[in-house]
Amino acid sequence: MIVQLRQLDRIHVQAGLRVPVLREIHLDIAEGEFLSIVGPSGSGKTTLLNVLGLMDHDWSGEYWLDGSAVHQAGARQRQALQRSAVGFIFQHYHLLDDLTVAENLELPLSYRDLPSTARRERVQAALARFGLEGKKGLYPAQLSGGQQQLVAVARAVIARPRLLLADEPTGALHSSQGREIMALLTELNREGMTIVQVTHNPEFAALAARTVELRDGVLGAA
Template sequence: MIHLEQVEKSFPLAGGRSWVLRNINLDIAEGEFVSVMGPSGAGKSSLLNVLGMMDHDWQGGYMLDGVAVDKLDAKKRQALQRDKIGFIFQHYHLIDDLKVWENLDLPLQYRDVPARERASRVADLLDRFQIVGKKDLYPSQLSGGQQQLVAVARAVITRPRLLLADEPTGALHSGQARIIMDLLGELHGEGMSIVQVTHNEAFAAEAQRIIRLRDGWIETP
């Protein structure tokens, strides 16, 4: 599913460069659930942004589902991202002036999904995530845990091949975090490839494999 070869990212500094990612070589299989861990500043979110094509300023090789991402122009990268990837952000990134159901419907509109199918998918996820009663509320009317549930639902409503999660439980209390992790486990069980960044050792261990970063390098066991 994912093949990274000598991926590096840096920023220019007076008299040198500040390295964020160094010589990243990584393979993630189709349907694999992987956790990425490391101290603050280790490069975790930077790696996730490269995988999710949120960041294009890096060097090296990146194959996603057989496509050479590093060879694509911006328009083709955007199309690949739209078709293959779902992203759960740490701070939700819901649209404040859209209701819950509208936040879920919007990604499907971008993909030109017919209205009847959009309505069906939205209804299914509202039911699955037990937020039917919240569908006409705005994000500001929801708790943090409820907002994160909506964010997860929005990320998976397009049925992406790859789900990237940046600290999906970081701002939640233990009960809400458990709900999110159970949902990730269900999605993985259905065949979705998942890469999550987390500081929580217990939640990281629920993945099939843990990748540890330090100072931009992947640590060897």
């Protein structure tokens, strides 16, 4: 198993009130699996994704990621684990406006202390693989939504994460662009990458091998 969650609770404190967002989550994700998380708005999907991506640490319970006990890890270890294992795709792409396509791709590599020659090689390879060579010098504002999400996917996988987390990856795209992105994720999964996506779209959710549903912070089979 690449992910194991046991009795995981996440509580938000709002205006002095304790609001449970995730309750006693128990989840196993196998290496190379493609999992969809569905559920209504506010059910805790993104919170769960943030916990899985080591972006949220205010929870209780047990979380094993790639054999490491996240619940016992300190901030530095968590960050190291995140860098080595996790990639993120956001609904709104979140490309950095000031950087070109190539620089956006280089960014995660720069955080992983790769030598510049290795970085350049990987960026070049990613540009070739995702068909972005002609766009490497363009800024995000010069790209269509689909192209931006393509860059975002390329950026998420360029550091070769073992777990790719996608938060509504097609949420801001029209259907044909959405299908292209989903085809790309399916291909990445076939190559062995573990993917967890949060989606509202039943068609795209069905592309995953397994779907789970969150309702009021409680996880169940879809």
